Amino acid sequence: MLIAELLRAKGSDVVTVRPDTTVAELLTLLARHNIGAVVVLEGGRIAGIASERDVVRRLERHGAELLERPVREIMTTNVITCKTSDTDDALTVLMTENRVRHVPVLSAGELIGIVSIGDVVKSRIRQLELDRQQLEAYITQG
Secondary structure (H helix, E strand, O other): EHHHHHHHHHHHOOOEEEEOOEEHHHHHHHHHHHOOOOEEEEEEEEEEEEEHHHHHHHHHHHHHHHHHHHHHOOOOOOEEEEEEEOEEEHHHHHHHHHHOOEEEEEEEEEEEEEEEEHHHHHHHHHHHHHHHHHHHHHHHOO
């Protein structure tokens, strides 16, 4: 399945923050939207991605004072992205090799969506269910 199709099914909403957003504000957004990561934009361009994992890894080192620090101090700056023309198979490999769970989707250099590992798994399950139904129909029809 193409990433474009996956985005059509799940929607293209992306929660974003600025690099000067506090970690406490980041956590509020993650909880409010029930998501695991946000894209950090600066001047309309992707500056990084900040996830629950980024927060947890820094909390151990900095304690509660981390909550008042800016997202720029914890975000991942080497952001792995994909295009709408990529396939979910290729994205699975990309996510596995780079050990990432959220991948922003770009079109003509612009952010148009984000795909999580959960989105990919749901897509795969849906495809397997369709395949199963087609096989059952083939077998019962003859």
